[in-house]
Amino acid sequence: MKTRELWYVIVALVALNILTALYFMTKSGTASGFPVDEETVATVGKSTITREEWLKVLESRYGEDTLRELVNQEVISHLAKKYDVKVPKTDVERELRIFQTTYGGSAPDQQNMKSWKKQIELSLLLEELLTKDAVVSEAELKSFYGKNKSMYEVPAAVHLSHIIVKTSAEAKRAIKELKEGSDFATLARERSIDEFTAAEGGELGFIQDGDERFPEAYITAAAKLKTGEWSSPIETEEGYAIIKLHDRLNEKKYTFKEVKREIRRQIALAQLGMPPTASTLWDEAGVEWFYGK
Numbered sequence: 001m002k003t004r005e006l007w008y009v010i011v012a013l014v015a016l017n018i019l020t021a022l023y024f025m026t027k028s029g030t031a032s033g034f035p036v037d038e039e040t041v042a043t044v045g046k047s048t049i050t051r052e053e054w055l056k057v058l059e060s061r062y063g064e065d066t067l068r069e070l071v072n073q074e075v076i077s078h079l080a081k082k083y084d085v086k087v088p089k090t091d092v093e094r095e096l097r098i099f100q101t102t103y104g105g106s107a108p109d110q111q112n113m114k115s116w117k118k119q120i121e122l123s124l125l126l127e128e129l130l131t132k133d134a135v136v137s138e139a140e141l142k143s144f145y146g147k148n149k150s151m152y153e154v155p156a157a158v159h160l161s162h163i164i165v166k167t168s169a170e171a172k173r174a175i176k177e178l179k180e181g182s183d184f185a186t187l188a189r190e191r192s193i194d195e196f197t198a199a200e201g202g203e204l205g206f207i208q209d210g211d212e213r214f215p216e217a218y219i220t221a222a223a224k225l226k227t228g229e230w231s232s233p234i235e236t237e238e239g240y241a242i243i244k245l246h247d248r249l250n251e252k253k254y255t256f257k258e259v260k261r262e263i264r265r266q267i268a269l270a271q272l273g274m275p276p277t278a279s280t281l282w283d284e285a286g287v288e289w290f291y292g293k
Contacts, residue, residue, distance in 0.1 A: 039051055039052070041054050042054075064291055067289060067290060067291070068289075068291075071278075071282070071287055071289055072278035072279070073122060073278075074285075075278050075281050075282060075285040075287060076122050076125050076126050076129065076278055076281075077122075077125075078285050079129050079281055079284065079285055080125045080128075080129065083129065083132060085125060085128045085129055085132060086125075086128075087121055087124040087125055087128060088261075090258070091124055091261065091262065092117050092120050092121050092124065094254065094258075094259075094262075095120045095123075095124065096116060096117060096120055097154055097249065097252070098154055099120075100157070100159075100205070100206045100249075101154050101155060101157040101206050101208060101249060102154075123276070124265075126276050126277075126278055127265045127269060127276050128265065129281060130268075130269065130272065130276055130280070130281075131264070131265050131268035131269060131272070134264070134267075134268035134271065136263075136264045136267050136268060140267060141256075141260055141263050141264060141267070142256065144263050144266070144267060145256045145259065145260075145263055149253075152253065152254040152258075152259050152262075153251070153252070153253045153254070154249075154251065154252045154253075154254075155208050155209070155251055156208065156209065156248075156249060156250050156251040157206040157207060157208045157248075157249045158206065158207060158219065158222045158245060158247070158248050158249075159204075159205065159206045159245070159246040159247040159248070159249075160204045160205075160207060160218060160222060160243050160244065160245060160246065161184060161185065161188060161197075161201060161202035161203050161204055161243070161244045161246065162188070162192070162194070162197065162202045162204060162218070162241050162242065162243045162244070163184070163187055163188045163191060163192045163202050163241065163242045164192050164193050164194045164236065164238050164239050164240070164241045165191055165192070165193060165239055165240055166193060166239040166240070167239065167240065168233060168235075168240055170191070170239075170240070171233035171239075171240035171241075171242060172233065174187055174191060174242055175230075175232070175233065175242060178230055178242075184201070184202065184230060184244045185201025185202060185203075186201070188201045188202030189201055189202075193238065193239060194238070202244070206247075206249065207219070215234065215236050215237075215241070217234045217235075217236070218234070218241070218243055221234055221243055222243060222245050222248075225243075225244075225245040226245070227245055227246065227247060227248065228244075228245070228246075229244070229245055230242055230243065230244040230245075231243045231244075
């Protein structure tokens, strides 16, 4: 399970590089209000940086990795259609939930949620493709489930944001402004002394009971809140915190039937003795690319 979650993180970072590179490669006209022509993207005194120079640097830094990731995605999609391999939506939802609750992932907005689900679906499709011919007995599946039930028990978690200020008076002032209609995220950016979360509007992501990164009082206070509500000031080592509840996920224990396919993939992948990678399928998909062998 940890290997897959790490794979998700790596894929997300690669995807971010892809989006960044594509954004800059396709952007033209003006940038941040700065007028440029087709050839010049920046001027420094009397010197200029041309679009060609810019794109060459982008390609040298991101080109091969970006193209490889795009090829991998296409290989998985192509072979999934060829062999009629599909992944149930319930499997994708389960993996997203496990990632969020176990690794503290925040609840993405609608666009990012779609992207995350797509990445998870691709990873599961890849596993299905790599293990499609594997044979695992029912006895092996049930034995694995019996020995590893905890892997399929997702604890309850709450998605929170917080604002931390130095004094009780500042906390009460912040509460007053929230009641008057101030936006919680904006107030966190302006007032919170937590340098790690202030710039993100106080975003903490999903946290579980016993998470040592945050005061236990956060979980206690969150239990009394409804979605969208904020707490009274909570005294902490750093000062006074106000938390906001965005979402609550209840504890979930998955049955053998719900995770049977997942277990089959895990056992089969272990038998392969290597991490899942789309590059092993390139020849089968008939890949030819710019960077050669």
